[in-house]
Amino acid sequence: MVQIEYVKKLFSAFKSNDKEGFLRTAEEIIEDEHKKKHHALAEELQAIINRRSTNAASGMALLASQPEISIDQALLFQRIYPENQLSRVILSPENKEKIDQIIREFFRWDVFESNGAYPIRTVLFYGPPGCGKTITAKAIATELEVPLLYVRFDAIVSSHLGETASNIRKVFDFASKDSYIILFDEFDAIARSRNDESENGEIKRVVSTFLQLIDNFKGHSIIIAATNFEQSLDYAIWRRFDSTLRFDMPSMLDRITLSNLKLRRYTGSDIDMDEFVAKMDKFTFDDVERAANEVIKKCLLDVRNTYTQKDVENALDYQKRIVSLRRTQYEPEGKAL
Ligand SMILES: Nc1ncnc2c1ncn2[C@@H]1O[C@H](COP(=O)(O)OP(=O)(O)O)[C@@H](O)[C@H]1O
Numbered sequence: 001m002v003q004i005e006y007v008k009k010l011f012s013a014f015k016s017n018d019k020e021g022f023l024r025t026a027e028e029i030i031e032d033e034h035k036k037k038h039h040a041l042a043e044e045l046q047a048i049i050n051r052r053s054t055n056a057a058s059g060m061a062l063l064a065s066q067p068e069i070s071i072d073q074a075l076l077f078q079r080i081y082p083e084n085q086l087s088r089v090i091l092s093p094e095n096k097e098k099i100d101q102i103i104r105e106f107f108r109w110d111v112f113e114s115n116g117a118y119p120i121r122t123v124l125f126y127g128p129p130g131c132g133k134t135i136t137a138k139a140i141a142t143e144l145e146v147p148l149l150y151v152r153f154d155a156i157v158s159s160h161l162g163e164t165a166s167n168i169r170k171v172f173d174f175a176s177k178d179s180y181i182i183l184f185d186e187f188d189a190i191a192r193s194r195n196d197e198s199e200n201g202e203i204k205r206v207v208s209t210f211l212q213l214i215d216n217f218k219g220h221s222i223i224i225a226a227t228n229f230e231q232s233l234d235y236a237i238w239r240r241f242d243s244t245l246r247f248d249m250p251s252m253l254d255r256i257t258l259s260n261l262k263l264r265r266y267t268g269s270d271i272d273m274d275e276f277v278a279k280m281d282k283f284t285f286d287d288v289e290r291a292a293n294e295v296i297k298k299c300l301l302d303v304r305n306t307y308t309q310k311d312v313e314n315a316l317d318y319q320k321r322i323v324s325l326r327r328t329q330y331e332p333e334g335k336a337l
């Protein structure tokens with residue numbers, strides 16, 4: 001597209017307050033510049049788009065104004081400032097709609113509260129590993145322009161129930177001073193290591209303490225719990241979350257879309273994707289991304305912009321071996337992931 005057309009599109013997106021449209025056009029321009037091999041300019045534009053605030057000085061001020069994390073707290077959680085764009089995450093239409101709603105409600109938080117309504121505050125992400133739970137939580141934080149508090153569930157679980165509750169309280173005490181996405185990741189980490197009957201009871205108590213505490217938390221933050229192990233969560237738990245999102249294995253079309261997205265800065269010479277479809281059977285999104293990264297690394301090492309049939313084949317074969325190893329290791333009965 002000629003530059004003036006881009007400028008028109010940017011102006012009209014600005015005029016109609018269409019942030020998504022603006023970003024889409026900005027991305028098209030960046031892509032275009034990459035294609036023209038103006039990589040430095042493209043990177044510069046990308047950096048401007050990624051930046052949280054309009055100038056670096058106020059960005060630094062934002063970081064400096066964030067409360068410090070003590071050593072004690074650092075054992076329980078990390079604070080991160082993600083830069084993952086939601087538009088780069090492949091989502092089912094249903095999840096996309098639910099996430100749009102979470103985002104819209106967050107921005108209308110005060111209006112909701114002053115009308116006695118609550119925005120969505122607690123969310124459950126579930127589904128097989130490598131299908132986008134963590135990256136989606138990060139992308140939501142990016143979209144809301146809030147930091148993410150990353151809490152690994154096993155780091156807060158102690159053999160003393162009282163201590164587990166006080167660890168969760170410590171996370172919430174910290175979070176109550178600001179707005180965050182609080183991600184309790186790997187809900188299943190505890191479930192996996194304890195599978196006898198008595199310990200099962202203990203997991204249930206830990207989870208119900210967790211749920212009570214999140215119910216009582218009144219901060220201006222969204223709490224996301226993510227688990228790979230939804231079989232271990234009973235129906236009562238489901239009902240306790242304001243919104244639940246299932247992250248499924250990718251369809252074949254999703255896999256191809258993701259490979260194209262990852263390889264968009266390179267050209268493929270005579271690639272017949274149909275030939276590779278079978279090789280990607282059982283691939284998670286993460287597997288597809290890893291295979292695409294292998295192809296990119298090969299191109300970078302050989303200093304070329306074009307990848308070959310052979311590059312793709314090697315990368316897929318390599319990742320396929322990992323996938324089958326994982327399946328025999330974790331699923332001796334060949335259960336679906
Ligand atoms: N739906 C998706 N769309 C695009 N990339 C994805 C998706 N799911 C996973 N990925 C890629 O795989 C990586 C691992 O995914 P992750 O979100 O950590 O999976 P999970 O938390 O479900 O185990 C991500 O960093 C991302 O690069």
Ligand SMILES: [Mg+2]
Pocket residue numbers: 133134135185186226
């Ligand atoms: Mg994860």
